[in-house]
Amino acid sequence: MRQLAREGYVNGNRQGSSNEMVERLRAEASHFRYPERVPAFGRMMVADNGHLWVSGFNPAETIIGPKSERVSRVPVRWSVYAPDGAWVADIDVPARFVPHAVANGHLYGVSLDVDDTESVTVWPIVGAGGRRR
Structure with missing residues (x-):
């Protein structure tokens, strides 16, 4: 490590x-x-439906410096668990995207473009077979 x-x-x-x-x-x-x-996980968020979202540990988040250096340059996998602890899904979020909230079937966060300009980004959460959750 x-x-x-x-x-x-x-x-x-x-x-x-x-x-x-x-x-x-x-x-x-x-x-x-x-x-x-290192820790087994990095970040956690609770969605409005009670599901727990857990990401793996990302060493980049511990770097002191500009946000562009602390954001993952590769997709990050988040595991989602139901309120009873049952695994629901693994979701890969795009590189240079930092999730902040899960609500109304969408993942809300901030994306950095090639010039490190931040943009609010909203992704629909789509299940197996293309069904929206």
């Missing part, structure tokens, strides 16, 4: 950097202290 965290720091800051700068970033990261273990 520690090596992954170090590489995450380097990759998150290397855009447009020379090889010399990348090596400097690696040297900086080698001095950072990283935990041996």
Whole structure:
């Protein structure tokens, strides 16, 4: 995990950097202290229907810096559980999208575009066979 965290720091800051700068970033990261273990999950939200949404741990969210560096650059899987604890579904949300609420059959959040401009985004929640939930 520690090596992954170090590489995450380097990759998150290397855009447009020379090889010399990348090596400097690696040297900086080698001095950072990283935990041996990480949490089993990252974020939780409760939908208006009582379902619990749980995401996996995303090390990017722990980075100090601009929001664009803390947002996942790959899709993030959220597991959804019914009020009785039964698993309902796994839902992959797009990269660079941060969910904030689940209500009225929609997922509400903020997306970052290629220029890191934030936009409010609303996604309909669609079940198996294309049925809206």
